[in-house]
Amino acid sequence: MPIEVEHLSYVYGERGPAPVVALDDVSLRIEDGQFVAVIGSTGSGKSTLIQHFNGLIRPQRGRVVVDGLDLSERRTRLIEVRRRVGLVMQYPENQLFEETVLAEVGFGPRNLGLPDEEVRARSERALLAVGVERTLWERSPFELSGGEMRRVAIASILAMEPRTLVLDEPTAGLDPRGRRQILERIRQLHRERRMTVVLVTHNMEDVARLAERVFVLHRGRLVASGTTREVYARHAELRAFGLAPPQVSQVLAGLRACGWDVRTDRITVEEARDEILRLWRGRRERA
Numbered sequence: 199m200p201i202e203v204e205h206l207s208y209v210y211g212e213r214g215p216a217p218v219v220a221l222d223d224v225s226l227r228i229e230d231g232q233f234v235a236v237i238g239s240t241g242s243g244k245s246t247l248i249q250h251f252n253g254l255i256r257p258q259r260g261r262v263v264v265d266g267l268d269l270s271e272r273r274t275r276l277i278e279v280r281r282r283v284g285l286v287m288q289y290p291e292n293q294l295f296e297e298t299v300l301a302e303v304g305f306g307p308r309n310l311g312l313p314d315e316e317v318r319a320r321s322e323r324a325l326l327a328v329g330v331e332r333t334l335w336e337r338s339p340f341e342l343s344g345g346e347m348r349r350v351a352i353a354s355i356l357a358m359e360p361r362t363l364v365l366d367e368p369t370a371g372l373d374p375r376g377r378r379q380i381l382e383r384i385r386q387l388h389r390e391r392r393m394t395v396v397l398v399t400h401n402m403e404d405v406a407r408l409a410e411r412v413f414v415l416h417r418g419r420l421v422a423s424g425t426t427r428e429v430y431a432r433h434a435e436l437r438a439f440g441l442a443p444p445q446v447s448q449v450l451a452g453l454r455a456c457g458w459d460v461r462t463d464r465i466t467v468e469e470a471r472d473e474i475l476r477l478w479r480g481r482r483e484r485a
Contacts, residue, residue: 200227200228200229200230200263200265201227201228201251201262201263201264201283201362201394201396202227202261202262202263202264203224203225203226203227203247203250203260203261203262204225204260204261204262204263205223205224205225205259205260205261206221206223206224206225206247206250206257206259206260206261206262207219207221207222207223207224207258207259207260208220208221208243208246208250208255208257208258208259209258212258219417219418220243220246220418221243221246221247221418222243222417222418222419223260223419224243224247224260224415224418224419224420225260225420226413226420226423228362228394228396229394230361230394231392231393231394232394232395232410232411233388233394233395233397233408233409233410233411234394234395234396234397234409234410234411234412234413235396235397235398235399235405235408235409235411235412235413235426236248236396236397236398236412236413236415237398237399237400237402237405237412237413237414237415237441238414238415238416238439238440238441239400239416239439239440239441240400241417242415242416242417242418242439243415243417243418243419244366244398244415245288245366245398247415248285248364248366248396248398249285250262250269251264251283251285251362251364251396252264252276252279252280252282252283252284252285252364253269253274253276253279253280254285256269256270257269257270264279264282264283264362265282265361267279267282280358280360281310281358281359281360282360282361282362283360283361283362283364284355284356284358284360284362284363284364285355285364285366286351286352286355286363286364286365286366286368287366288366288367288370289370289371290348290351290352290354290355291339291344291347291348291350291351293351294339294340294347294350294351296339297338298335298336298337298338298339299325299330299334299335299336299337299338299339299342299350300318300321300322300325300335300336302339302350302354303320303321303324303325303350303353303354303357304317304318304320304321304357305354306354306355306357306358307320307321307357307358310358320357320358320359321353321357322335323356323357324353324354324356324357325350325353327353327356327383327386327387328349328350328352328353328356328383329349329379329383330346330349330350330353334346343376344371344372344373344376345372345373345375345376345377345379345380348368348372348376348380349379349380349383352365352368352380352383356387360393361393361394362393362394362395362396363384363387363393363394363395363396364395364396364398365384365395365396365397365398366398367398367399367400368380368381368384368397368399369381369399369401369404381404381407381408384397384408385408397409402430402441402442402443402444403444403445403446403466403467405426406426406430406444406446406465406466407466409426410425410426411423411424411425411426412424412425412426412429412430414429414436414439414441416439416440421435421439422435422436422439426465427463427465430443430444430447430463430465431462431463433447433448433451444465444466446464446465446466446467446469446470447462447464447465447470449470450462450464450470450473450474453474458477459477460473460474460477461473
């Protein structure tokens with residue numbers, strides 16, 4: 199189920215005294231089963247872009263086509279788009295409202311008119327997928343920890359069984375343990391279900407570990423795209439766009455500047471470790 203964006207532009211307050219250009223002639227394509235990241239500094243247009251993916255925002259100019267459904271056409275039924283694309287906004291736990299965890303996760307499927315047995319089955323599958331223990335299912339979601347509430351919120355989207363999951367800063371505000379757990383669950387969903395995942399984040403290290411491809415937005419324009427390794431190799435450009443390459447890349451670049459014959463296209467901690475160990479062993483063997 200590809201997502202195709204063609205010459206998309208969007209202006210907030212277009213007819214007002216102070217219009218703000220959020221997106222300016224953006225074109226991109228996300229293929230089935232990919233794990234992609236959308237990165238950019240604050241105000242670059244990331245959230246506006248992804249809100250077009252499930253019809254939360256309709257295109258003003260240009261086209262967004264999801265699985266053949268053109269969101270620029272008014273006759274396109276948004277419920278059909280939202281069955282395909284699940285969108286998890288920042289701090290989704292702020293939107294929880296049901297009395298129990300199960301009722302919260304089952305709200306979406308229930309509103310699709312599904313029978314109770316199917317609602318229950320979907321809710322249980324979704325909760326298990328994000329690692330919410332059964333002992334919590336009958337409790338109020340407001341009694342849970344921040345990380346548990348975040349997982350319940352994600353499960354409520356998964357219970358709709360979308361083929362694409364879009365997440366806007368899914369680890370914002372979580373402690374390191376909760377952050378690791380959420381990201382690992384997202385990685386598992388991608389691997390086990392072959393879901394398309396679109397991750398919006400400012401954390402360059404998370405992107406290096408998780409994403410296959412990266413789209414870089416700057417002041418509403420798509421300024422770079424490609425594999426994660428290709429994009430991360432453009433250190434000077436990333437800095438010009440207000441983004442810092444991963445720390446490991448900066449360390450390797452520093453070693454290179456000091457005369458070490460080290461590869462600078464390593465982007466994860468594990469890759470950097472292996473590269474430094476390789477070089478160290480080589481020096482010891484020559485000594």
